[in-house]
Each structure stands twice: as structure tokens, then as C-alpha cells.
Amino acid sequence: MPGRTTHDVADLEQVEWTPVSPKLVPAHLISTGLTTLIITAVLAVPLVLMLVDVWPAYPAWLAWGLPGIVLVWGLVDLALVPRRVRAMGYAEREDDFVFKSGLWFRRVLAVPYGRLQYLDVKEGPVQRRFGIRSLELQTASAATNATIEGIPAEDSERLRDQLMARGQARLAGL
Amino acid sequence: MTAPQEPEESAGVRPEQTQPDSTATEPAEPPLPDPGSGRPEAADGEWHRVHPISPWVRGWVILVAMLFFATQSFGEDMVRALVGQGEFQAAEGLWVTLAIYGGVFVVMVIIYYFSWRFTKYQLAEEQVLLDTGVIFRQHRRVRYDRVQAVDIRQPLVARIFGLAELKFEAADGGSTAMQLAFIKEGEARILRAEIMGRAAGIRAGAAPEEVARRGAGAAIAESGEEPSEGPGEGPRPAAAPTSALPEAPEHVMLKVPAGRMIGSVLLSTAMIVMVSIIVLLVLGAWILDMTIPQDGEDNWWLILLFVLLPFVFSLVGVAWGGFNKGYNFTVATSPDGLRLRYGLLETSQQTVPPGRVQAVRISQGLLWRAFGWYKMSVNVAGYGAVTEGSGADNSTVLPVGTIEDVMRVLSVVAPDPGVENAPEVIREGITGSGDGQGFTHSPRRVWWLDPLTWKRNAYRSTDTMVLLRSGRIERYLVLMPHERIQSIGLHQGPLERRLRVATLRFHSTAGPVVPLLPHADADVAVRLFNEEADIAAVSRRMRDRNQWMRQDELDRFEQRTQQVIEQ
Numbered sequence: 001m002p003g004r005t006t007h008d009v010a011d012l013e014q015v016e017w018t019p020v021s022p023k024l025v026p027a028h029l030i031s032t033g034l035t036t037l038i039i040t041a042v043l044a045v046p047l048v049l050m051l052v053d054v055w056p057a058y059p060a061w062l063a064w065g066l067p068g069i070v071l072v073w074g075l076v077d078l079a080l081v082p083r084r085v086r087a088m089g090y091a092e093r094e095d096d097f098v099f100k101s102g103l104w105f106r107r108v109l110a111v112p113y114g115r116l117q118y119l120d121v122k123e124g125p126v127q128r129r130f131g132i133r134s135l136e137l138q139t140a141s142a143a144t145n146a147t148i149e150g151i152p153a154e155d156s157e158r159l160r161d162q163l164m165a166r167g168q169a170r171l172a173g174l
Numbered sequence: 175m176t177a178p179q180e181p182e183e184s185a186g187v188r189p190e191q192t193q194p195d196s197t198a199t200e201p202a203e204p205p206l207p208d209p210g211s212g213r214p215e216a217a218d219g220e221w222h223r224v225h226p227i228s229p230w231v232r233g234w235v236i237l238v239a240m241l242f243f244a245t246q247s248f249g250e251d252m253v254r255a256l257v258g259q260g261e262f263q264a265a266e267g268l269w270v271t272l273a274i275y276g277g278v279f280v281v282m283v284i285i286y287y288f289s290w291r292f293t294k295y296q297l298a299e300e301q302v303l304l305d306t307g308v309i310f311r312q313h314r315r316v317r318y319d320r321v322q323a324v325d326i327r328q329p330l331v332a333r334i335f336g337l338a339e340l341k342f343e344a345a346d347g348g349s350t351a352m353q354l355a356f357i358k359e360g361e362a363r364i365l366r367a368e369i370m371g372r373a374a375g376i377r378a379g380a381a382p383e384e385v386a387r388r389g390a391g392a393a394i395a396e397s398g399e400e401p402s403e404g405p406g407e408g409p410r411p412a413a414a415p416t417s418a419l420p421e422a423p424e425h426v427m428l429k430v431p432a433g434r435m436i437g438s439v440l441l442s443t444a445m446i447v448m449v450s451i452i453v454l455l456v457l458g459a460w461i462l463d464m465t466i467p468q469d470g471e472d473n474w475w476l477i478l479l480f481v482l483l484p485f486v487f488s489l490v491g492v493a494w495g496g497f498n499k500g501y502n503f504t505v506a507t508s509p510d511g512l513r514l515r516y517g518l519l520e521t522s523q524q525t526v527p528p529g530r531v532q533a534v535r536i537s538q539g540l541l542w543r544a545f546g547w548y549k550m551s552v553n554v555a556g557y558g559a560v561t562e563g564s565g566a567d568n569s570t571v572l573p574v575g576t577i578e579d580v581m582r583v584l585s586v587v588a589p590d591p592g593v594e595n596a597p598e599v600i601r602e603g604i605t606g607s608g609d610g611q612g613f614t615h616s617p618r619r620v621w622w623l624d625p626l627t628w629k630r631n632a633y634r635s636t637d638t639m640v641l642l643r644s645g646r647i648e649r650y651l652v653l654m655p656h657e658r659i660q661s662i663g664l665h666q667g668p669l670e671r672r673l674r675v676a677t678l679r680f681h682s683t684a685g686p687v688v689p690l691l692p693h694a695d696a697d698v699a700v701r702l703f704n705e706e707a708d709i710a711a712v713s714r715r716m717r718d719r720n721q722w723m724r725q726d727e728l729d730r731f732e733q734r735t736q737q738v739i740e741q
Contacts, residue, residue: 009666009676009700096707106671108664110707115660140345140555141660141681143688 010087010106015098017089023130024088024150028081030126036074043067090148097137097163099148109146115139116167121156135159221294228293228356229286231332236282244275295354297368302342304352316351318372320344322530322556325568326362326523333521338362342369343556345683351556370510370525424508427582430500430574434547438574439496441541443648448489455482500573505583512586514571524568530554531587533654533680533687534571536580536604540647548580548604549573552587553685569686577601588653592638599634603643603651613643616693619673624693633678633691633702640680640706642689652689654680659710664703666696678703 047063049055083103090099096112120136127133127149133156137146151159230237288308296303304314324342332338337356344351354365439445459478466474501518511527532553542548550572557569572583581597593599595611602611607629609615615632616624624631626646634641640659642652663679670676676699680689694702 008671009664009696009703012700012704093707096710098707104668106664106666108703109661110664110703111661112659112707112710115710137661139660139681140683142684143663143679143681144661146661 008106010100010102010108012098012100012108015091015093017091017100020085020088020090020148020150021130021132021152022085023132023152024085025082027126027130027132027150028085029078032074032077032081036070036077040067040071040074043070085150088148088150092162099146109144111137111139111144111146113163113166116163119160119163121151121160123153137163219296219298221296224290224293224295224354225335225337225356225358226290227335228337229289231329231335231337231356233282233286234331240275240278244271297365297372302352302369304354314352316342316344318369321351321369321373321527323527323554324366324369324525326359326366328359328517328521330519332356333519340365343554345555366525367510370527373527374510424506424513426504426506427586428505428575428579430503430572432501434545434574435500435503436497437545438542438547438549439493439500441539441545442492442496443539444492445489446539446541448485448492452482452485452489455485496573499567503573505572505579507586512571512583516573522568526552526554526571526587528586528589532658532685533652533682533689534584534587535653535687536584536600536651537645538604538649542574546576547574548577550575550580550583550587551686553682553687555683557685567686577604580604584653588639588655590638591641591653592636599636599641600651603634603641604649606643613641614694614698615643617673617675617695620675620693623669623673628693631692631694633694635702635705635709640689640702642680642691644690644692652687654682654687654689656706656709658682659706662703662706662710664699671696676700680706 044067046055046058047067050058050060050063080103084101087103087106088099088101090097093110095114096110098108098110100106100108117138117140119138121133122136123133131153132150133153134147134149135151135156137144137148292306292308292311294303294305301315301317304312304316306312306314322343322345324340327339327341328337329339332355335356336359338359339353339355340357340362341350341353354362357365455478459474463474498518498520500516503516504514506513506515508525510525511530512525514522514524514526516522532555534553535551537549537551538547539549549570551569552571554569571587572579575583581600584591584600591599593612599611602613606613607615609632611634613632613634615630616628618628621628627644630644630646630649632643634643639653639655642650642654644650644652660681660683663681664676665679666676670693673693674696675693676696677693678691678699680691682689691699691702
């Protein structure tokens with residue numbers, strides 16, 4: 001990632017990051033947008049009630065404020081989606097699988113192949129539309145929490161089989 | 175204890191319900207290679223039932239409740255009639271009540287009978303089988319080599335009947351893999367020895383030299399003087415019933431004195447917090463009473479009493495819970511691993527095989543410092559997460575102990591610290607601050623983020639494990655073998671990026687120990703991240719197996735144990 005400070009831990013040297021599919025951007029835009037819309041709509045109900053004088057006692061600042069904040073938050077979130085997706089990446093190293101994510105709160109995760117308990121490939125309706133899938137790595141630790149979104153569907157099978165095979169070769173277990 | 179006795183004796187302690195019933199299959203496994211050393215019948219590879227009163231032991235609360243309500247509804251009248259005051263009227267209400275209770279009782283008997291009848295277990299060649307359920311049947315199989323730990327638990331009621339519950343854990347993230355409740359205590363021990371033996375890779379009667387090895391372990395245990403046993407001591411291994419696999423002999427490493435146990439509970443952090451709240455409330459009431467006097471009954475002290483009561487109750491609860499569970503805490507070693515025995519009313523015996531400990535934490539509360547007391551907790555896959563502060567739970571391997579006790583237990587749960595001067599390094603890790611003994615702490619620039627702990631938050635990576643030090647008021651030292659690291663997370667927020675620091679998380683199985691290195695220098699963190707990722711992957715490649723009893727490791731294990739005993 002050019003232009004970042006050298007103190008960014010996600011700039012691991014000697015790691016050739018594979019970026020996730022850029023199709024994750026529209027997928028995330030849709031899901032984030034929908035979530036924002038729904039929450040805003042729900043929070044706007046009292047506003048409508050106030051405006052049509054069904055609930056005039058409802059404080060105006062709250063009526064405008066709550067949906068407003070959610071809307072602004074959602075819009076900022078949407079604006080950051082492309083950068084956030086670009087910040088994601090994964091790499092298959094010799095002994096482990098590394099994955100990075102997060103724009104402000106950076107996170108790099110290393111999962112040794114030998115620790116893999118199982119792998120999930122998941123696909124939602126929006127993801128299917130864009131031909132991407134997410135890959136979930138499970139170790140014996142619940143803290144691992146490794147879900148890699150935006151793997152191209154055609155790559156996901158290969159990646160899963162490859163990771164599983166390496167896990168087998170490195171003797172999976174506790 | 176060492177010589178395998180004749181199996182006939184075990185038949186004596188065997189309850190009658192283990193008679194093969196109609197549903198039992200004929201010996202499902204091939205006969206054993208060595209007919210000379212018979213196996214206990216509980217572990218003979220056939221279907222067995224748990225003890226018939228098991229459901230009652232579990233459901234005794236319902237019985238008590240029924241008795242209570244029955245007494246309430248007509249006991250009063252009855253007593254009055256008995257002492258000659260008033261007439262006892264056998265009103266129709268009584269008969270209806272009696273009929274209802276009788277009906278409930280009959281239903282209970284039927285349900286309990288079928289629940290017992292349909293619960294069967296079998297120790298097969300490679301796995302333990304357990305069938306439960308009447309309508310919704312469940313058939314569970316657990317492979318021996320997946321067993322992470324075996325516990326024998328005796329709740330008070332079970333103890334009265336001489337029964338015990340045998341539990342064992344697999345690495346499935348928390349829930350107990352299998353629970354045989356309830357079987358005769360002696361039988362539970364036979365089964366434990368059998369399961370542990372098979373999990374360790376010793377097949378009954380198959381490898382005499384391995385049985386001999388266990389005998390050698392016994393010699394070690396006998397050569398060492400065992401500390402005197404308290405009168406309230408639970409069953410001794412000497413009383414262990416016969417088995418083709420002799421129950422692994424044990425050496426008692428330490429017992430927590432009752433006085434220290436009580437002291438540690440009273441001086442625990444939870445206790446201090448609650449006592450301070452109570453003191454503050456009393457003070458508040460006193461000040462209010464002085465400044466805003468109220469007249470009559472309705473004064474501040476009365477209000478205080480109502481506010482205070484829940485606190486006092488929880489205080490007593492916590493104290494009692496800690497004492498009840500931690501009472502008579504005994505740590506012993508055996509070739510099967512670490513043995514823990516504890517409990518006042520409900521007793522438990524845990525066996526954690528060597529190499530099943532995922533991470534260790536040594537901690538010290540503020541007031542414990544004056545006495546040099548420490549607590550040790552471990553992550554064992556299968557024990558799962560525990561709620562903090564609930565006294566001695568099954569993840570606590572030492573509820574309270576001196577530094578010598580810590581070193582002893584450490585020699586079992588983390589036998590190879592990977593450094594020459596392990597005691598000094600551990601000591602530095604618990605009490606030290608700064609850069610001593612190879613520890614690397616957070617850089618000075620984060621002093622305002624962690625004003626107290628920036629010199630405490632430190633790590634040291636040895637040949638075999640990573641040591642993580644943290645906490646100023648309450649001190650912590652986490653030890654995690656490289657090969658137990660499941661995955662590693664490197665985290666950095668915007669502020670941390672500004673300060674050129676990062677936080678490292680070492681992911682372990684669920685449990686009380688959460689290995690974390692906060693706010694380390696970014697370069698250091700990245701280097702450690704890469705190093706640990708490499709070591710974690712490679713060290714596992716060298717030593718991965720499901721069965722732990724391998725010659726070289728056992729030798730090292732016993733050697734370490736011996737060293738500690740001689741200290």
C-alpha cells in the first residue's frame with residue numbers, strides 16, 4: 001500500500017498480498033446501503049408521526065437527530081467501502097495463511113496450515129450476484145475469527161482445497 | 175497400588191446392573207492378546223449400564239421439593255392432630271393432594287426407570303460409546319486419542335451413595351464430550367485408568383514393557399515421601415481397584431492448607447471490591463444520618479440495611495463458593511499427567527494429561543503479595559471458557575500457592591520453559607518490571623496510555639514458549655508453548671499507528687488464559703509476529719500426535735518431576 005506510513009504493521013515485508021476481488025466493493029455498498037436505509041427508515045418513524053401531528057410531543061431534535069446521525073454514519077461508511085476493500089488482502093506463505101484487513105484499525109492474522117480444523121466457503125445472495133465468496137478459517141481457537149470476504153468464486157474452490165491439503169500435510173490437530 | 179491384582183476382586187465391587195442384558199452384544203472386540211491379565215469387567219468392551227439410582231441422584235431436588243410442599247399442605251394439620259390439639263380431618267382435599275403427589279412420584283419412577291434403562295456405555299477397542307435418550311435417542315462415540323482430560327466428580331448426594339460421575343473432554347470448544355453419571359466410585363477409577371491408558375497409547379495387556387514403565391513410575395512415586403494426608407482425605411490411590419491397566423501411581427506434589435485457602439478467598443480481589451462497597455455504603459449512611467437526620471423508624475440505617483443485604487449475601491456466597499471448591503486442594507503427578515483433587519461437599523478429581531495444556535497463567539492479586547501467594551490457571555481444550563472469580567473452577571490448577579508451589583506445578587503443566595535459568599525468568603516474569611531477564615517491554619512513548627503498566631507489559635520468547643507479562647496492581651504472567659499457538663493476530667489502531675506500536679494476540683483454545691501483548695513497539699511486534707508464525711508452524715510439524723505417552727517425552731517429564739521433588 002503506497003502512501004502509508006512506514007509504521008503500519010500491515011506493510012509486512014516479503015509478503016506478496018493478493019488483493020480481494022474488487023467486486024466486493026459493490027457487494028459491500030449494497031449490503032451497507034441497505035442496512036443504513038432500513039435503520040434510518042425505522043428511526044424516521046417517530047419523525048413522520050411528529051410531522052403529521054400524531055405524536056406532536058416527540059422532541060424535534062431527537063426526531064431529526066437520530067435518523068440523521070445514522071444516515072451520516074452510513075454515508076461515511078459507504079464512502080470508505082472502496083478503501084476498506086482495497087485494504088484487504090491475503091497471502092499463502094510457506095507455512096501459514098496470512099490475511100489483513102481494516103482501514104483504521106489494522107489487523108493482520110496468521111493461521112498456520114497445521115492448525116486448520118475446518119474451512120467454510122460461504123456465499124450470500126448479494127455475493128452470488130457478483131460471483132464472489134467468503135472463506136472462513138477455523139482453528140481450535142474461537143478467537144481466530146478469520147473470514148476472508150471477496151474471494152472470486154472460481155478461486156474459492158481451489159483455495160479451499162489447497163489450504164486443506166496443506167493442513168493435512170502439516171498434520172492438523174490441536 | 176502397583177501390582178495388578180486379580181480381576182475377580184473387581185467383580186466384588188462391580189454393581190449388579192453391569193450384568194450383560196438382553197441388548198448387550200456379545201464381546202464386540204477380539205479377545206485380548208494376554209489372557210493372563212484379565213480386564214475389569216467395567217472395561218471389558220461390552221455394554222454396561224450406569225447405576226439405577228443415577229436419575230434420582232440427579233433429580234433429588236424434585237423429591238425434596240415435593241416433600242416440602244406435601245408437608246406444607248397437610249403437615250400442619252397432621253402435627254396438630256398428633257399432639258392432641260384439634261382433630262385431624264382426613265378431608266377429601268388431603269386424599270386429592272396425596273393422589274397428586276403419588277401420581278407425580280409414579281411418573282417420576284417410570285421416567286427415571288426408562289432413562290436409566292436406555293443409558294448404556296461401552297469401552298470399545300478405539301472409542302467409548304454412550305447411548306442415551308428414550309424418545310430422542312443419542313449415540314455418541316468418542317475416540318480415546320481425542321480425550322483431552324478426564325474428571326471424576328462427586329456431588330454431595332452421589333457421594334453419600336458412593337457414586338461418581340466420570341466426565342471426559344474432547345477439543346470441541348466447551349461442552350463435555352461424554353458424561354457417565356453415575357457409576358460406582360471404584361468403577362469410575364477403573365474406567366479412568368482404562369481410558370487414560372488407551373488415550374496414552376497403551377493397549378491393555380498388549381505391551382508389557384509399557385506396563386512395566388508405569389510400574390517404574392510407581393517406584394518413583396514410592397521413593398518420594400508423600401506428604402501426610404489429612405483425615406478428610408478422599409479415596410487414596412492405594413484403594414484403587416484392580417485393572418489390567420494399573421491406575422497410574424501418583425505422587426502428591428502439594429496440598430493447599432485450609433488456612434491459606436480461607437485467607438486467599440478473604441483477600442481475593444472480588445472480596446476486596448465487595449467489602450469496599452459495603453464500607454462506602456455504611457459511611458454514606460453515617461454521613462447522611464449526621465447531616466440529614468430523619469425521625470422515627472424510617473431512618474437511613476434501615477434503608478442501608480436493604481441496600482446492603484444483597485452485597486452481604488453475594489459476599490458470603492463468593493467466600494463459601496471459593497472455600498467449598500478449593501477445600502483440600504491436592505495437586506499430584508502421575509504418568510497420566512496432572513491430578514487435581516478438591517472439594518468440601520462436592521469433590522472432584524481431574525486428570526490432565528501432559529501436553530494437553532494449551533496455555534498457563536500465573537496471577538497475583540494485590541493483597542496476596544504480602545503473603546507471596548499466586549494462582550495458576552490453564553487453558554485445556556474441552557474445559558472451555560469459565561467465569562472469572564468463581565473460586566476454583568476446573569481450569570484452576572493451583573487456587574493459591576507459594577512460588578515454590580508455582581514452580582512445582584509449572585514443571586508439569588509447562589515442563590520445558592526453554593531457558594537455562596527458568597526459576598529466575600519466571601520470577602522476573604511475575605514480579606519484575608523493566609528489561610530484566612530478557613523481557614522486552616512497551617516503549618517509553620506509550621507511558622501516557624499505560625501509565626502503570628508500560629514497563630510491565632513485556633514478552634520473552636524462549637526456545638519452547640512465549641512468556642507474556644502484564645498487570646501492575648494485579649500481576650499476570652502467561653506462558654504459551656509455541657506449538658500451542660492456534661493463530662496470531664497483529665492489531666493496530668490509528669493511535670497505535672501514530673505511536674508506532676501494535677498489539678499482538680496469540681489465539682489459544684477457549685479458557686481463562688488470553689495471551690495478549692499490548693502496545694509493543696511496531697517493529698518488535700512485526701518481528702515477533704513473523705517469528706512466532708514460523709515457530710508455531712514448524713514446532714508443530716516436529717511434534718504432533720494425539721497420543722502423548724511417548725518414550726522420550728515421558729522420560730523428560732519424569733525427570734523434571736523428579737528434579738522438582740528433590741528440590
